[in-house]
Amino acid sequence: MGTPAEIPAPRPSAAARVSPAAAVPVSLSPSRAADFMRCPLLYRLRVIDRLPEKPSEAATRGTVVHAVLERLFDAPAAERTAQRARSMVAGEWERLRTARPELASLFTAAEGAADPAALAAWLESAERLVDRWFSLEDPTRLEPAERELYVETVLESGLTLRGYVDRLDIAPATGDLRVVDYKTGKAPRPEYKDEPLFQMTFYALVLWRLRGVVPRRLQLVVPGRAGTC
Template sequence: MRCPLLYRFRVIDKLPEKPSAAATRGTVVHAVLERLFDAPAAERTSPRARAMVPGEWDRLLAAKPELAELFQEEDGAPAPDRLAEWLTGAQTLVDQWFSLEDPTRLEPAERELFVETELESGLRLRGIIDRIDIAPTGDVRIVDYKTGKAPAPQYAARPCSR
C-alpha cells in the first residue's frame, strides 16, 4: 500500500470495509484452485475448474450473505447480468492460471499451510502459504495465488515485489 493512513486503517486499526467485487472474485478463484487439488490429478482440468466457480461463489455467499449486495441495483433489486459477467471473469482467471501451471503434473506437499515465526526483535510474522510443491529433484517451490493486477514494470523485475 502506498498510503500510510490506508495501511493503518486496514492493517493496524482493522476498520471494517465493504468487500469489493475484485477481492471477492479473488477469494472465489483461490477456493477453486485450492479445491481443484482434492481431485485426482487426471481430473484437474480447465473445464472442471471453470465448472467449480459457481459452486464456490454459492458456498461463499452462504457464509457471507452480505456479498449479494455486490450484484444488486441501487434500489436493491438483483442484477443477474452483473453477476453473470463477474462469474465469467472469475472463470477467465481460472483459465489463465492453466496457462501458467499444469495441475495434472503436480502433487502438492502442503496446501493452506499456516506459518509463524518471531524475529529477534520480538516482531511476530505469520501467514498462510497457498501451496508447497516439491520437485523430484528435491527443489521446493512456494506458491501464492494472485488474482490482482500485475506489479508495475519498475517493480516487476525486483524479486521482492512478487
C-alpha cells in the same frame, strides 16, 4: 460574587485514550507489511484504526479463484481439467457467500434487488481466469506438498510474521522447495513492481525459519495477464 464554576478538563480523543501498547501490532502479514512500505497512513487506517472496508468484486473474485485452484487438487490428476475447474466456480462462490452474506450486495441493482446479469458476468470473468491458469500450469503433472499453508514465526523482537502460502511444491528427488503465489488482479504498476516479490521473499523467510531450508524457487503465477515469473 459567587465562586466561578469549574471548567471541566477536555476529554482526550479516542486515539489518545488508546494505550500505546495496544497500538503496537503483535503480528504482521506480507500484505500489511506492504501497506506500510507503500503508505504508512494506509497501514494505520487498516491495522490500528481498523476502519471498515467495503468488499470489492475484484478481491472477491480472487478469493473464489484461489479456492478453485486449491480444491482442484483434491481430484485425481487425470480429472483436473479446465472444464472441471470452471464448473467449480459457482459452487465456491456460493460457499463464500454463505460464509459472508454481505458479499451478495456486490450484485444488486440500484433499488437493492438482486442483479442476476451482473452476477453472471462476474462468474464468467472468474471462469476466464481459471481457464488462463491452465495455459500457465498443468495440474495433472503437479502434486503440491501443501495448499493454503498457514505459516508463522516469532522474531526475537516478539513480532510474529504470519501468512498463507498458496502452494508449496517439494521436488521428490532433491527436496527443493518452490513457493507458488497466485495473483488474480492486474499486473502491478511500475512503482509497485517490487511488491509481489516482497511477499514471496516474506514467505521464504518464514519457511526458512520454520524448516531451516531456503526455498529454491519463488514463482508468481498471474492468470490475469497469463504469465509467470
